[in-house]
Amino acid sequence: MQSRSVLGYGAAALGVLGLALFVGWWQVDGPGAPVPDDGRPLPLTAMEFDLTDHEGRPVGPDTLVGAPSMVFFGFTYCPDVCPTTLADISGWLDALGGDAEQLNVVFITVDPERDNVDAMAEYVGYFHQAIRGWTGPEQQIALAVEGFRATYEKVPTDSGDYTMNHTASVFLFDAEGRFVTTIDYHEPREFAVPKLRRAMNEKDAEGAT
Amino acid sequence: MKYTIHATCSVLMLPFMLATSAMAGSADVVVENAWARASIGTSRPGAAYMEVHNAGDEPVTLTGLRTDLAMMPEVHRTATDEQGVSSMSPAGQIVIAPGETVAFEPGGLHAMLMQLQRPMEEGETFPLTLTFSDGGETTVEVPILGIAARGPED
Numbered sequence: 001m002q003s004r005s006v007l008g009y010g011a012a013a014l015g016v017l018g019l020a021l022f023v024g025w026w027q028v029d030g031p032g033a034p035v036p037d038d039g040r041p042l043p044l045t046a047m048e049f050d051l052t053d054h055e056g057r058p059v060g061p062d063t064l065v066g067a068p069s070m071v072f073f074g075f076t077y078c079p080d081v082c083p084t085t086l087a088d089i090s091g092w093l094d095a096l097g098g099d100a101e102q103l104n105v106v107f108i109t110v111d112p113e114r115d116n117v118d119a120m121a122e123y124v125g126y127f128h129q130a131i132r133g134w135t136g137p138e139q140q141i142a143l144a145v146e147g148f149r150a151t152y153e154k155v156p157t158d159s160g161d162y163t164m165n166h167t168a169s170v171f172l173f174d175a176e177g178r179f180v181t182t183i184d185y186h187e188p189r190e191f192a193v194p195k196l197r198r199a200m201n202e203k204d205a206e207g208a209t
Numbered sequence: 210m211k212y213t214i215h216a217t218c219s220v221l222m223l224p225f226m227l228a229t230s231a232m233a234g235s236a237d238v239v240v241e242n243a244w245a246r247a248s249i250g251t252s253r254p255g256a257a258y259m260e261v262h263n264a265g266d267e268p269v270t271l272t273g274l275r276t277d278l279a280m281m282p283e284v285h286r287t288a289t290d291e292q293g294v295s296s297m298s299p300a301g302q303i304v305i306a307p308g309e310t311v312a313f314e315p316g317g318l319h320a321m322l323m324q325l326q327r328p329m330e331e332g333e334t335f336p337l338t339l340t341f342s343d344g345g346e347t348t349v350e351v352p353i354l355g356i357a358a359r360g361p362e363d
């Protein structure tokens with residue numbers, strides 16, 4: 001009786017160990033691992049999160065598949081980096097002219113506590129009309145950030161408020177949802193616009209085959 | 210735009226320079242190309258940018274900011290690390306060597322305007338006073354540009 005239960009526990013423990021190994025394999029080497037985790041963002045098709053755009057529509061990574069995408073993180077209470085990034089992106093989109101319409105351009109807030117749908121709508125309204133603002137529950141934002149292999153952190157300020165440290169790079173994906181490259185903060189327009197064209201042309205190359 | 214700023218600058222500094230002509234250091238500070246972005250209401254902090262030039266032959270130390278626009282103006286520095294993560298923190302005192310210009314620009318130093326007392330409206334200006342360790346001050350009239358402005362010429 002006693003030895004049977006010990007055996008039982010042993011079998012259960014082996015089972016758990018086996019499952020853990022299997023899950024580990026699945027995630028690291030198996031089909032559960034779409035790309036090796038080298039710090040690069042996952043393909044959009046491997047991400048899972050549910051957010052709301054600034055017009056109240058439900059959106060997620062699937063929304064972005066089918067056209068090349070430019071995605072970045074920020075928050076509307078950000079006085080320096082975020083308006084600069086949004087203004088830079090508006091400039092790149094102007095440089096693309098009519099081609100900008102082929103692109104998904106998404107600003108995901110890392111501060112859903114203050115950035116609700118209305119705040120996002122008002123804010124993105126000041127920049128290029130192609131820019132969409134996404135927000136949602138903190139936990140869903142966290143999932144998105146994780147998929148992009150980005151980070152964010154709430155930091156108190158001297159004024160008693162808080163600010164957010166966050167990844168400021170702009171992520172580019174092709175029409176299939178595959179990560180192409182990032183445009184880093186302050187990268188000159190001479191580099192940014194060709195990178196955008198590259199992400200867009202990868203879509204054309206796909207279409208041609 | 211540039212001409213206007215220069216003109217405003219010199220007019221504002223004239224009485225100050227006359228009054229403190231004996232004082233070295235901060236009396237030789239010239240602020241140029243100041244600009245700020247408009248705000249949405251007053252709940253979000255604003256930021257202002259400028260070039261601070263030390264035209265004298267002694268180092269000067271910028272110790273703080275003052276403006277009626279914001280209860281808590283503070284010199285901040287944004288830093289972006291190798292992972293592309295941006296963060297922002299008080300920059301402390303800024304020493305400007307003789308002949309040097311310190312640029313406050315997006316992604317670097319900025320005048321962080323916390324607790325706005327009124328919205329920053331595009332087309333308006335506000336006075337920003339820079340205070341120095343020798344007791345001197347320089348006030349510049351900062352033009353407020355659009356929210357999507359990228360520099361003083363926008």
Ligand SMILES: [Cu+2]
Binds near residue numbers: 079080285286297319
């Ligand atoms: Cu700041």
